[in-house]
Amino acid sequence: MLILAIDTSCDETSVAITEGRKIISNSIYSQAVIHSSWGGVVPHLAKRAHEERIDWVISETLKKLKIKKIDYIAVTYGPGLAPALEVGVNKAKELAQKYGKKIIPINHMEGHIYSCFAQNSKGNPQRDFDFPYIAFLISGGHTQLVLFTAHLTYQIIGETVDDAAGESLDKAAKMLGLGYPGGAVIERLAQKGDPHYHQFPRPLAWSKDLNFSFSGLKTSLFYHLKTISESEKKNHLKDLASSFQEAVCESLLIKLKNAIQSTGVNRILVGGGVGQNVYLRKKIRSVVKKAHGQVFFPPLPYLYGDNAGMIGVAGYFKAREGIFVDDRENFDRVPRLTL
Ligand code: ZN
Numbered sequence: 001m002l003i004l005a006i007d008t009s010c011d012e013t014s015v016a017i018t019e020g021r022k023i024i025s026n027s028i029y030s031q032a033v034i035h036s037s038w039g040g041v042v043p044h045l046a047k048r049a050h051e052e053r054i055d056w057v058i059s060e061t062l063k064k065l066k067i068k069k070i071d072y073i074a075v076t077y078g079p080g081l082a083p084a085l086e087v088g089v090n091k092a093k094e095l096a097q098k099y100g101k102k103i104i105p106i107n108h109m110e111g112h113i114y115s116c117f118a119q120n121s122k123g124n125p126q127r128d129f130d131f132p133y134i135a136f137l138i139s140g141g142h143t144q145l146v147l148f149t150a151h152l153t154y155q156i157i158g159e160t161v162d163d164a165a166g167e168s169l170d171k172a173a174k175m176l177g178l179g180y181p182g183g184a185v186i187e188r189l190a191q192k193g194d195p196h197y198h199q200f201p202r203p204l205a206w207s208k209d210l211n212f213s214f215s216g217l218k219t220s221l222f223y224h225l226k227t228i229s230e231s232e233k234k235n236h237l238k239d240l241a242s243s244f245q246e247a248v249c250e251s252l253l254i255k256l257k258n259a260i261q262s263t264g265v266n267r268i269l270v271g272g273g274v275g276q277n278v279y280l281r282k283k284i285r286s287v288v289k290k291a292h293g294q295v296f297f298p299p300l301p302y303l304y305g306d307n308a309g310m311i312g313v314a315g316y317f318k319a320r321e322g323i324f325v326d327d328r329e330n331f332d333r334v335p336r337l338t339l
Helices: 032-036 043-063 082-099 108-117 165-175 183-190 215-227 230-235 237-263 278-290 309-320
Strands: 002-007 012-019 022-030 072-078 102-107 133-138 143-150 153-159 267-271 294-296
Touching (some): 002 043, 002 082, 002 309, 012 043, 022 309, 032 043, 072 082, 072 108, 072 309, 102 108, 108 143, 108 309, 143 237, 165 183, 165 215, 165 237, 215 237, 267 278
Parallel strands (some): 002 072, 072 102, 133 267
Antiparallel strands (some): 143 153
């Protein structure tokens, strides 16, 4: 079963061809350069960039193959930026009509969950499914703990009540004058800093639920920066980055531990861009090891961020169950779609 998959949920235009769990080809056109001078993603610029690029990205993806025949078209219809999602959904509808194909509707977050089971074009790694799992989805737009009990069966057991983890790292980077996107810069500086230089709060650490909050953390950095001189800030940039990263990581880990304890599920899937943070991954491994569990990360670096490959993989499991868009005319993006 060959699937043409499209994801335009945020600032990446991505198109993939997948066959089962195998990603045959995946192209990503990142708009990071366009948005960096604005310090964040600008919706109407994202829409225009997606529109300008999508046909090119599709033809690039198809060019790499001696393509046989596409069976279905999978597309992300939410959650994400409305104007951005619209471009992918409209393109899927256009292609579906032109070639008489069915559309598989995909929730971007289920794509991130299935990213841990994606394979390269040779079918590696072979990882089998062994339900249940807790999927820990950590990105610039989302922070969620999801109980994944069977294919396509999800229950959100915890999520952020305000900012996403990646968003808080980006905002901290901006306050520290490190530019956008800032997560990777914070991580690099933090490697040489003291994580205990300043004790930032761990919001909601003691609450019994599995929810996260990161906006207080950002505020705390804002006020802390007001109490120190410009030269102290400059001299302790690495320590500030390290202490902030520590607070974000610990907030994430506290809830992961609680989730394992309260559900009894100790097989963990990690998806989303923040999972690329090596320090965080090390910490997650140690938490899961203490719980005698197993942790799985996306097998290839590009699968952490937004990509259409994971959308095609999720699409395969949906198509297998016969889940398609019935009414193509009225199929529309759902920016606040939940699992
Ligand atoms: Zn994403």
